[in-house]
Amino acid sequence: MKIGIIGAGSIGLLFAHFLNDHHDVTLYCRRKEQADAINEKGIKLINKDIRSVKKVSATCSLKSLVKEQLVIVAVKQYGIRAVVDQLKNVPMNIPLLFLQNGMGHLDDLKTLPYTSIVLGTVEHGAYRLSDHVVHFTGCGRTILAMYRGKSELSFTFAKQLSKQGFPFEATENYEKMLMDKLIVNAVINPLTALLQVKNGQLVTNPYYFQLMKSVFYEVANVLELTDQDDEFRRIVSICEKTGENYSSMCKDVMEGRQTEIDGILGFLLKKAEGKSYPLSLLKFLYNAVKGME
Numbered sequence: 464m465k466i467g468i469i470g471a472g473s474i475g476l477l478f479a480h481f482l483n484d485h486h487d488v489t490l491y492c493r494r495k496e497q498a499d500a501i502n503e504k505g506i507k508l509i510n511k512d513i514r515s516v517k518k519v520s521a522t523c524s525l526k527s528l529v530k531e532q533l534v535i536v537a538v539k540q541y542g543i544r545a546v547v548d549q550l551k552n553v554p555m556n557i558p559l560l561f562l563q564n565g566m567g568h569l570d571d572l573k574t575l576p577y578t579s580i581v582l583g584t585v586e587h588g589a590y591r592l593s594d595h596v597v598h599f600t601g602c603g604r605t606i607l608a609m610y611r612g613k614s615e616l617s618f619t620f621a622k623q624l625s626k627q628g629f630p631f632e633a634t635e636n637y638e639k640m641l642m643d644k645l646i647v648n649a650v651i652n653p654l655t656a657l658l659q660v661k662n663g664q665l666v667t668n669p670y671y672f673q674l675m676k677s678v679f680y681e682v683a684n685v686l687e688l689t690d691q692d693d694e695f696r697r698i699v700s701i702c703e704k705t706g707e708n709y710s711s712m713c714k715d716v717m718e719g720r721q722t723e724i725d726g727i728l729g730f731l732l733k734k735a736e737g738k739s740y741p742l743s744l745l746k747f748l749y750n751a752v753k754g755m756e
């Protein structure tokens with residue numbers, strides 16, 4: 464397949480590195496110096512002790528987007544609006560795949576005229592070290608679900624894109640898929656960003672563990688979760704598995720970047736509007752992270 468990836472950050476570089484083995488990938492960068500660095504040096508992936516370099520084409524011009532058979536959008540949730548404006552020349556029948564955390568991007572997609580829109584949740588961990596070097600901090604999977612279009616398409620893409628060490632799966636229900644990830648990000652990301660700790664410390668420090676539990680119960684109330692004990696165990700297990708990682712929001716705050724708090728806690732606070740759920744911790748965390756931004 465000819466695949467275009469818009470956004471050459473941590474996830475864009477990671478996906479380009481793996482997908483280019485079996486597909487013809489072009490990375491669409493925002494900065495010319497980044498496109499030049501990738502064209503000259505390739506994409507270097509660091510995974511534990513292994514370093515591997517792959518040759519991938521990169522460009523700043525969106526002209527060749529019209530030739531792609533799949534366009535993957537790998538910018539942050541707050542960058543979607545600018546990308547949507549740039550997609551105007553892409554034929555309406557080219558499938559688009561959006562990989563953002565949270566649910567804030569759903570509003571931007573509603574009015575997009577494309578016939579096939581796929582959503583994905585990424586369970587890998589990746590961190591861009593320089594314009595052409597990415598650190599693969601945790602291998603998980605990518606789950607795909609159709610937002611608009613024929614539901615079998617997400618299964619076809621999952622099959623075509625999967626490769627050993629970089630799996631894709633598909634599911635029918637995009638809302639459940641995004642919600643499962645949102646719960647995790649709502650509990651782990653703002654707390655770790657505020658406390659400036661690794662994910663594992665939310666579990667190993669008994670005081671932080673109490674905070675995490677209290678935040679979880681507010682999230683669970685807003686989403687009216689019925690299986691709260693199982694859900695909480697799932698989050699604890701993710702904290703343990705990603706124990707040595709700083710969450711993406713914690714890193715954004717450390718590096719003075721905008722966070723995805725609006726698409727995560729902002730979304731939940733909006734959902735709770737007019738209801739009488741207890742929300743004091745979610746409001747506190749939302750304002751704390753916005754203030755740090």
Ligand SMILES: NC(=O)C1=CN([C@@H]2O[C@H](COP(=O)(O)OP(=O)(O)OC[C@H]3O[C@@H](n4cnc5c(N)ncnc54)[C@H](OP(=O)(O)O)[C@@H]3O)[C@@H](O)[C@H]2O)C=CC1
Pocket residue numbers: 469470471472473474475491492493494537538539540542545546562563564565585586587588589590591711723
């Ligand atoms: N990193 C991770 O481990 C995970 C990330 N995700 C999700 O994946 C999404 C992407 O995250 P991540 O890769 O970490 O983010 P990054 O901030 O590392 O990368 C975003 C990239 O998008 C580029 N960009 C922004 N606007 C445009 C535009 N208009 N045209 C072209 N490029 C643009 C940026 O360019 P520039 O470099 O010039 O700023 C940057 O390279 C997020 O929603 C995140 O939540 C999900 C799970 C794990």
Ligand SMILES: CC(C)(CO)C(=O)C(=O)O
Pocket residue numbers: 564588647648651652662701705708709710711712
């Ligand atoms: C799962 C988790 C919390 C891993 O760090 C993540 O998705 C993130 O950091 O955004």
